[in-house]
Amino acid sequence: MAGLQTVALSVVAGRGARAEDEARSGWSHLLEHMVFKGAGGRSAREVVEVIEAEGGNINAATGYERTSFQVRALAGGLDLGSSVLSDLVQRPTMDAGDLNREKQVVGQEIAEAADAPDDLVFELAQTAAFDGQPLGRPILGTPQSIGTTTPQTLGAWRSHLYSPKTLVVSAAGAVDEDDLLRLAERDFGHTADDGVAPPLLGPAAFTGGQRAVAKPLEQANLVLLLPAVSVADEAYFALRLLAEILGGGMASRLFQEARENRGLAYAIDAYSETYADVGVLGVFAGCAAKDAVELAKVAAGEIAGMLKPAPEAELARAKAQLKGAMFMGREGALARAEQAAGQVLLFGRTLEPAEIAAQVDAVTPADLVRLTERILAPKKAAVAILGPKASLKAAPAFEQALFG
Structure with a gap:
């Protein structure tokens, strides 16, 4: 994008909350939180500080059908951004203590949504539209469903959800195509493919x-x-x-x-x-x-x-x-x-x-x-x-x- 002094990098997995069964409801969103607790040898604080020290910011979002990790940076920040996002998606630490604390944080997020009428009414409508299906369950899950996770089960879910078969690396702004291809090869080209297929998206039906x-x-x-x-x-x-x-x-x-x-x-x-x-x-x-x-x-x-x-x-x-x-x-x-x-x-x-x-x-x-x-x-x-x-x-x- 000519004239821009910044770059945006997105690493997007083509799976989200819709890939969950009822027992795993909310796991995809919890996983998105957990990878920020430490990855690739960096602590939670270092993950954020290393990006912000270069004038950038980092974020993520979980939807029903995809999960997105994003870095905004000044021109020239693509190299660092790609390295950090690669660590988040492929090499999170998954510490048990961090997981217990993050369950509490997400539990408060669930409570906050329940207290916000303009959030809760949409959740109620979604449940009515797709009753008994992944699309009818809240992306945040429930305290009970996220409470069953362990570092091991969430790690296994990560290998399914962020399988190389589902990932797209996309950049826009002050970016050169050759640079992006080189970094994608460096940071994602050797991703281990354990042969485990990502979860299938079962057909959805509007129940009403x-x-x-x-x-x-x-x-x-x-x-x-x-x-x-x-x-x-x-x-x-x-x-x-x-x-x-x-x-x-x-x-x-x-x-x-x-x-x-x-x-x-x-x-x-x-x-x-x-x-x-x-x-x-x-x-x-x-x-x-x-x-x-x-x-x-x-x-x-x-x-x-x-x-x-x-x-x-x-x-x-x-x-x-x-x-x-x-x-x-x-x-x-x-x-x-x-x-x-x-x-x-x-x-x-x-x-x-x-x-x-x-x-x-x-x-x-x-x-x-x-x-x-x-x-x-x-x-x-x-x-x-x-x-x-x-x-x-x-x-x-x-x-x-x-x-x-």
Whole structure:
């Protein structure tokens, strides 16, 4: 990326919490924490200090389908960053004392999420959408499931999760391709392959259901999910545009109807979440408990309204907004490195911006209608309501308004 004085390096494993069975729930996230406790002969403090001493920073994230380790550094920091990330992924210390302490830390993270309504309501919705499946379990796991780990069992899980068969090394910014290839060969080219295949991702199925939890809050929190398409489906960009039209910004249908016309909510938006073989269309809103049922009905009405062709001007605005968001995101070095790694894991190659733009522009109003029909055909929804008791009736009201 010409003109940048910094570089971003991502080492991404194409596995995450979705690879876990129920007994190992949360192990992938705990493992991501544990590798920072010491690796390659460096202590936990030294792992961080050696990067920060050169003006950089280091971080990591665990998702359902991948785990990412990231270094941002000044130009010339790629060599050190690659060395440190290689140690984290391949040579963590796994000390028993550190593990016991980190279990306590993650236990507090789990408790913090339970105390945050806008975290908990999404967790409830995810559980309802994919009940009894890895996608329906929280990425953090439970105190019970992470409590069973030992350095040995977590080390064995690391060899599965961060298998060389799943790793992508990606860099963007002030980086030379030859340098990256040389460092990848030096730090990852001789990774031991013990022949153990990484965990397979079993097929996911949207089950649907309701999770209504009474809690003495000032607001009712609503998450409404419907089954959608996967990231690899030909209707992927239609899904992104459908969510944009419904609730992608201040000109969106949900914002205009629920907030501007009726004053039901301060914040309301729609979004899509896609995985390798399944996806969801979601709506999130916060409102007064007395308005929850009406808001749920409004959301159902706007979704059903997508069964009619969207006006060309509205679709054109959604396309412009979607391309703007995607291409603005690419202007950050770390975002571009992460995006490229994700594309390689999913498609085996990177996608050029012109190719993405062409696919967005090719979506027609008829495509959106067909996708809406697909989304509504199963007559399934996952609805999570968290708030005062008076708001809980919004869950059945949404399904009744949408499916009759």
